[in-house]
Amino acid sequence: MAKMTGKQMVVEALKREGVDVIFGFPGGAIIDLYDTLEKDGAIKHVLVRHEQGAAHAADGYARASGKVGVCIATSGPGATNTVTGIATANMDSVPIVVFTGQVPTALIGNDAFQEVDIVGITRPCTKHNYLVRDVKDLPQALKEAFYIARSGRPGPVLVDLPKDVQNARAEFDYPQEIKLRSYNPVIEPHGKQIERAYRLIEKAKRPVIYAGGGVIISDAYKELRALAKAMYIPVTMTLMGLGGFPGTHKLSLGMLGMHGTYCANMAMANSDLIIAVGARFDDRVTGKIEAFAPLAKIIHLDIDPTSIQKNVKVDVPIVGDCKRILKKLLDAVKDAGRPAEAWRDQHQAWLQQLDAWRKRHPLTYKKESGVIKPQYVIEKLYEMTKGRAIITTEVGQNQMWTAQFYKFDEPRTLLTSGGLGTMGYGFPAAIGAQMAFPDKLVVDVAGDGSIQMNIQEMATAMEQRLPVKIVILNNQFLGMVRQWQELFYDRRYAATEFEMTPDFVKLAEAYGAKGFRATKPEEVDDVLSKGLEAEGLVIMEFAIAREEGVFPMVPAGKATTEMLLV
Amino acid sequence: MKHTLSVLVENTPGALSRITGLFSGRAFNIESLNVAATLDPTLSHLTLVTTGDEFIIEQIIKQLRRLVDVFKVVDVSEGEFVEREMSLIKVRAEEESRAEILRMCDIFRCKVVDVSPKSYTLEVTGPESKLKAVIELLRPIGIKEITRTGAIAMIREKKTI
Numbered sequence: 001m002a003k004m005t006g007k008q009m010v011v012e013a014l015k016r017e018g019v020d021v022i023f024g025f026p027g028g029a030i031i032d033l034y035d036t037l038e039k040d041g042a043i044k045h046v047l048v049r050h051e052q053g054a055a056h057a058a059d060g061y062a063r064a065s066g067k068v069g070v071c072i073a074t075s076g077p078g079a080t081n082t083v084t085g086i087a088t089a090n091m092d093s094v095p096i097v098v099f100t101g102q103v104p105t106a107l108i109g110n111d112a113f114q115e116v117d118i119v120g121i122t123r124p125c126t127k128h129n130y131l132v133r134d135v136k137d138l139p140q141a142l143k144e145a146f147y148i149a150r151s152g153r154p155g156p157v158l159v160d161l162p163k164d165v166q167n168a169r170a171e172f173d174y175p176q177e178i179k180l181r182s183y184n185p186v187i188e189p190h191g192k193q194i195e196r197a198y199r200l201i202e203k204a205k206r207p208v209i210y211a212g213g214g215v216i217i218s219d220a221y222k223e224l225r226a227l228a229k230a231m232y233i234p235v236t237m238t239l240m241g242l243g244g245f246p247g248t249h250k251l252s253l254g255m256l257g258m259h260g261t262y263c264a265n266m267a268m269a270n271s272d273l274i275i276a277v278g279a280r281f282d283d284r285v286t287g288k289i290e291a292f293a294p295l296a297k298i299i300h301l302d303i304d305p306t307s308i309q310k311n312v313k314v315d316v317p318i319v320g321d322c323k324r325i326l327k328k329l330l331d332a333v334k335d336a337g338r339p340a341e342a343w344r345d346q347h348q349a350w351l352q353q354l355d356a357w358r359k360r361h362p363l364t365y366k367k368e369s370g371v372i373k374p375q376y377v378i379e380k381l382y383e384m385t386k387g388r389a390i391i392t393t394e395v396g397q398n399q400m401w402t403a404q405f406y407k408f409d410e411p412r413t414l415l416t417s418g419g420l421g422t423m424g425y426g427f428p429a430a431i432g433a434q435m436a437f438p439d440k441l442v443v444d445v446a447g448d449g450s451i452q453m454n455i456q457e458m459a460t461a462m463e464q465r466l467p468v469k470i471v472i473l474n475n476q477f478l479g480m481v482r483q484w485q486e487l488f489y490d491r492r493y494a495a496t497e498f499e500m501t502p503d504f505v506k507l508a509e510a511y512g513a514k515g516f517r518a519t520k521p522e523e524v525d526d527v528l529s530k531g532l533e534a535e536g537l538v539i540m541e542f543a544i545a546r547e548e549g550v551f552p553m554v555p556a557g558k559a560t561t562e563m564l565l566v
Numbered sequence: 567m568k569h570t571l572s573v574l575v576e577n578t579p580g581a582l583s584r585i586t587g588l589f590s591g592r593a594f595n596i597e598s599l600n601v602a603a604t605l606d607p608t609l610s611h612l613t614l615v616t617t618g619d620e621f622i623i624e625q626i627i628k629q630l631r632r633l634v635d636v637f638k639v640v641d642v643s644e645g646e647f648v649e650r651e652m653s654l655i656k657v658r659a660e661e662e663s664r665a666e667i668l669r670m671c672d673i674f675r676c677k678v679v680d681v682s683p684k685s686y687t688l689e690v691t692g693p694e695s696k697l698k699a700v701i702e703l704l705r706p707i708g709i710k711e712i713t714r715t716g717a718i719a720m721i722r723e724k725k726t727i
Contacts, residue, residue, distance in 0.1 A: 123584055124591045128634040131579070148634060182576055182637040306628040309621065 004172040006135045006165045007036040010099065013142035014043055016174060019070050021046060021061065021435050023054040027074020029101030029114060032166040034072075046435060046464055049456040051078050053428040055085020056454070058096045060429025062089075063415045064390055065436040066219070068150050069096040075103055076114030079160075080121065084422055086156045087125040091419025092240060093217055095154035097145050098126075104164040105133055119160050127155030135168035143175045152185025153304040154217060185303060189320035189328055197275075197299045197316045198332040204273035204297075206350045207233045210256065210285075213240030213418065214278015214302060214322045216411040221245070223326035224277060230333050231343040234354055236264040238279050239403055240418040247407035248387075253354065254363065257285040258554045259400045262361035265552070265560040267354055268293050276300045278322045281311040282419070283556075291559035301325045361552070363404050364566055372521050374398075374473045374544040378405035380528055381443065381471060389441040390433050392416065392426040394450030396480035398473050400550040402445045424453025427470065431457060434466045441469070441532070448474040448501050458511040461537045469532055472541045475548065476501050483549045487564070504541040513537035568597070569623050570649060570719045573612040573630060574638040577603065581635040585612065588633065594618065594626050598651075598716030609637060613718045646722040652691045652715045654679070655701070658708030659686040667707065674700050685710060 004012065010033055014022070021044040026034045037045060048054040051073040058069030073082050079100040089096045103112040119131045128148050130141045145157040201207060215224050221244055228235050228251050235245045236253040245252055256264035268274065274296045279285070286292040289311060300307075300314040301322055308317040318325050365375040378401050381389075387407055392415040393399040399416055408414050415433060417425040430444040444451075451472055461468050473479075482496040508515030514534045518527040524542065531540035552563040575581050582601060589596050597615040604611045616626060623641065630639045642649075659667055659681075667686055671678060674696065680687035690700050694717060701709065 119580065120583070123580070124587055180634070183634045304632065306625065306632050308628075310625060 002172065003169045005036070005167055005169050006132075006138050006161065007033045007167065009135075009138050009142065009172050010161070010166075011036050011040050011043065012172060013139070013146075013174060014070065017068065017146045019068070020044060022070040022072055023048055023057040023061075023432065024072030025051050025054055025074070025078060027078045027101060027114070029075035029103060029163050030072060030078070030099070030161070031101075032163060033099070033101070033161065046431070046460065048428070048460050050454065051081035052085050052424065053431070053454050053457045053460065055082040055096065055098060056088065056422075056425050056428035057432035057435070058098070059085060059089045059094045059425075060392060060415050060432030061436045062094050062096055062432070063429070064412055064433035066412065067436075068146055069094070069432060070099070071096065072099045074101045074114065075118070076116045078114075079116055079118035083122060083125065086122055086158065088417050088420045088422045088425055089156040090125045090127065092213060092417065093154050094156065095149040096156045097149050098156060098158045100158060100160050101166075102131065102160045102162040105162045106164070108162065118158065122158050125156075126158050129158040129160070131160040131162075132165055133162065135165050135170040138165065138170070139172055139174050143178050144180065147178050148183065152183075186305075186319045187303075187321045187324060189318045189325040191328075193316060193318040194325070194328045194332055197318060197329060198336070200273055200297055200299060200316060201231065201275070202336070205346065206271045207273040207275060207347070208253070208267045208271045209233050209235040210238070210268070210274050210276045210279055211235055211241040211244050212238040212277065212279025213244070215241055215244035218278065218303070218322040219411070220277070220323035220326050221411045223323055223330060225249070227326055227330050227333070230330065230340065232340075232347045232351065233275070234267060234351065236260070236267060238282070238285055238418070239416060241279060242403060242414045243408035243411045246409040248409055253358070255403050257560065258287070258556070259404065259550050259552065260560075261358075261363055262552055262563060262565065263354055263357040265554070265563060266357045268296070269559075269561045270353075271296045274298045276302070277326065278302060280307040283311075286311060287554045287560035287562075288558055291561070361565055365548075365551075366566060368545065370520070371545045372518060372524055372542050374401050374542070374548055375405050376521070377471065377473060377524055377528070377542050377544070378402055378445070380524055381445070382406045384528055384532055385441060385443065389413070389443045390415065390430075390437065392430040392433060392442070392444045394426040394444070394446045394453075395421045395423045396447055396450060396478065397483065397548075397550050398445050398447040398450065398479075400480075401473070404550075423450035427451060427454050427468070428457050430468045430470075431461055431464070431466055434468050435464070443469045443471060445471045445473070447479055448472055448476060448498065448504075449478045452502075455507070458508075458513060458537065462512050465536065467536050467538075470537075470539045472504055472539060473544050474501065474504070474541050475544050475546045477546060479548075480550070482547070486547065486549070487553075488555065504539050508537070508539040511537070513539060515539045515541070517541045517543070519543040567619065567623070568615065568617050568643070569641055570643040570647070570717060571614045571616065571627065571630070572640045572642050572719060573614060573636060574604070574609050575612055576635040576637060577608050577610045578635055581610070582612070584633050584635060585630065588629055589616075592625075592629060594622065598714075600716040600718050613716070615717050640721070642719045642721050647719050648722060649693050649717050649719040650691055651694055651697055651717045652689065653697050653701075654713050655688045655690060655704060655709060656685050656711040657688060657704050658710055659684060663707050667704070670700070670703055676700065
């Protein structure tokens with residue numbers, strides 16, 4: 001077998017894993033790998049302007065495509081700059097592999113120039129990580145990294161590559177298959193649990209399916225829809241689950257939780273059976289845990305056993321891949337042979353009740369003349385893109401208005417930092433998504449605060465000629481924190497008002513992109529249509545009602561039935 | 567409630583830190599921790615004593631199993647098990663107390679492993695309750711220094727983990 005250098009092994013492994021694009025930023029400890037990538041020429045490299053952008057772009061690429069995203073950074077500050085991106089991917093179970101350069105093995109631990117213990121730093125926020133000290137271990141580590149990132153509950157894996165290991169030679173024996181004795185995610189559900197689950201479903205009068213990001217990750221969209229339809233069970237989605245069930249379907253209750261719909265939160269509170277699919281009962285969903293779904297039995301489907309019974313007591317846990325479990329449940333429903341009408345009759349009163357709640361407090365906002373309402377901008381964006389765009393968001397009000405007013409019908413069309421809540425995620429993620437789908441419309445919905453957290457990636461998008469469209473909802477506030485201050489801190493706006501905001505139109509122009517601005521409601525449609533139709537990178541800025549809030553809202557620590565409504 | 571967990575973990579750099587990091591990061595308790603190689607040099611056996619209600623113990627076990635390097639986790643305190651801990655105790659041994667210390671050693675089957683003009687070093691092995699008893703009895707005489715291994719444990723009868 002031919003000998004290869006470590007840097008050649010990395011490039012070869014990338015090819016064998018089907019990686020066609022990587023995001024990164026070079027430096028002294030990774031210059032060798034860069035040299036090999038350049039000589040080889042087969043893998044497209046996107047040069048970002050900050051390593052955080054590289055990690056988010058790899059994440060956006062992964063979420064949009066379902067493939068593993070890859071990014072690369074140098075040692076020390078290059079590596080630490082990726083940490084927020086890694087933690088973001090970890091919280092939302094996104095498969096990315098991060099390669100970092102490291103000082104030569106002989107210098108490790110000596111406080112060498114640009115040295116940091118990145119494996120130690122990222123241990124709690126990666127699914128797994130490696131410091132490869134011997135080039136002989138590299139092929140196995142590379143194979144394991146991709147396998148662990150994409151299998152089971154996916155997540156980020158970091159591989160730290162000392163400079164001398166990149167240049168050392170060894171035989172490249174890349175494993176075709178891999179089996180790890182200590183890592184065996186359960187994919188197939190237990191038959192007994194399926195039976196027990198079915199028996200609960202059979203008896204339920206007020207069931208709700210509570211669908212999370214696991215539905216999208218396991219590609220269980222079709223199965224979920226089939227199951228809901230077969231038994232007339234309504235579906236509510238978490239932020240991460242939006243698009244996992246069509247938002248326009250008549251069984252959809254919309255999003256639940258802190259900024260969820262009245263109907264979805266009432267459904268959970270009054271349900272007698274909650275079927276959680278790839279969701280983890282996070283505090284933004286449950287509100288005050290003691291008051292959460294007091295009447296319901298709970299069936300919980302999840303590939304990660306730690307998600308089950310972490311926050312709430314579960315009656316029937318089913319560990320496995322959501323798609324496989326839903327298929328088996330669907331088979332159980334078919335085998336039982338009850339006619340569709342029987343299911344419909346059983347749930348009719350419940351569905352009528354839900355309709356009444358939906359009508360009583362639909363998602364809405366107060367229309368005012370003379371001032372742009374952010375919700376209107378999102379509604380229009382939805383209309384004009386016919387709901388077919390890939391939407392990324394930043395974090396805060398922009399994220400919640402998007403989740404509420406853009407009706408996501410397809411999986412992998414909303415890319416948002418749900419778990420970690422990372423401001424600055426949306427724009428680089430949009431770059432990653434656009435690299436994965438050059439012909440799709442990719443829109444980042446941002447606030448004036450969060451867009452500035454990774455604004456430097458404008459140059460990346462221009463360099464790559466990526467036609468990402470940025471919608472900035474500008475209220476010159478850090479809006480979500482301001483909203484909390486308004487409601488719970490006697491309107492003391494501590495450090496949330498921007499006295500200075502750049503001219504985003506000129507900023508776009510400075511980067512060679514196009515900029516449009518709307519300051520009046522009647523300009524919104526025009527700016528959106530011009531901006532969406534314009535070629536290349538575009539910023540559309542909307543001067544929105546400054547103190548508009550996101551409603552409904554469940555105050556932190558309150559029961560989800562204690563919603564503040566519009 | 568106290569639980570003793572046996573954990574088999576890949577003998578790789580960083581594996582132990584993943585486990586201790588898990589406990590500190592998720593605010594779980596570690597009362598004692600003991601690690602050593604097994605017959606298979608690629609695996610280490612870790613005995614961990616922790617406390618928590620049933621939900622916390624369930625989470626601890628699941629979270630440990632979730633670590634890529636962790637091969638097996640068993641709550642040995644769920645059934646019949648043997649638990650032993652060893653301690654080295656350096657106790658003040660003046661003229662008047664030397665005989666009494668040796669008598670106590672005899673009763674508790676301790677060994678004197680080091681002798682100096684003013685002290686004995688004792689080796690005590692047993693369940694935690696026995697160590698506690700010995701320490702309490704020696705305390706009035708004057709304990710100069712103490713080191714403990716933390717518990718190691720094994721399931722009784724034919725079962726292995």
